[in-house]
Amino acid sequence: MSPETEPAVYWCEAVAEGPVYSTGRIVTYVLGSWQTFSPVLALRWLRGEARRIADRLDPDPACSGWVTEAMRRPVVPVPDCPAELRVWAADMDDQRAARERIKAGEPLVVVVPDADCRYTLSIRPLRLPAPLRPAPLGGGGGRRRRRLRTWWHRPR
Template sequence: MTAPGTAPGTGLGTGPGPAYVAETYAGDVGTAVLLGGTLTNSPRLALRWLTGRARRMARALAPDPCAATWCPPGALRPTGHRHARDAPARLLAWAESVQEHEEVLRHLVTGRAYRFVAQDDDGCWYGLRARPGTPPARFPPEAAALCRDLACRSPAG
């Protein structure tokens, strides 16, 4: 049973104000996966969660060879170049962009959803989404189409 004022399945109170959902997705041409999400009472908390997830995905996709204590020494080596279509670099750039963060907040406080997609040359993509509202009770069947739409609307590299 869900307590009044609590979002179903989260234990988080939605309170008297609006709720905000932040989600991360990943996929390729034929697959889309919801990586995770959170429900907050504040657009700033939704942004903070997305920023942390963007950094976490970037570190997982392109670990720093000097800081990766989880693998044997010498197993990772710097490639010496990064390019605009590199998803980890784009995720980190987004996480550090004050302008993008202001855009997220503008969208949320005016009741609009915000999307960002970082895509690699090989067709893999990683999406960040924030929107006002509450999460669905389960992963909706139309989510794969939404994720493909996210990839199709990715910014040009």
């Protein structure tokens, strides 16, 4: 990929969307946002947000200090939002594919539904506009240029 087509910055966002009870409205909450120049750092931030959201919804029993051994019984796994967020954050094959995707300039969107809400993690590669080139000096048709005076300029 050439430097002209490579994204300049990556905008990362973690969003929750769900109903406001007894109003019938759906509201979007931005849980976090971040901007970086690196696709690696963008994915690292997004993985951290996925783990942070998962731990706030349901602490990981494998890492939690308050879970006793009696509580760690084998159970039939049921997909739930925190577990899906943890699985996505831990899958290195998915992360490699995601990095290649965003480096190619394509957005990455991970949507994980919950019982009454959905969480969206996204990375959008953005290209900055090319800088404007200043007009060439001189050739002003014989007119003299006036010097711009500002409040910090002292007249001589």
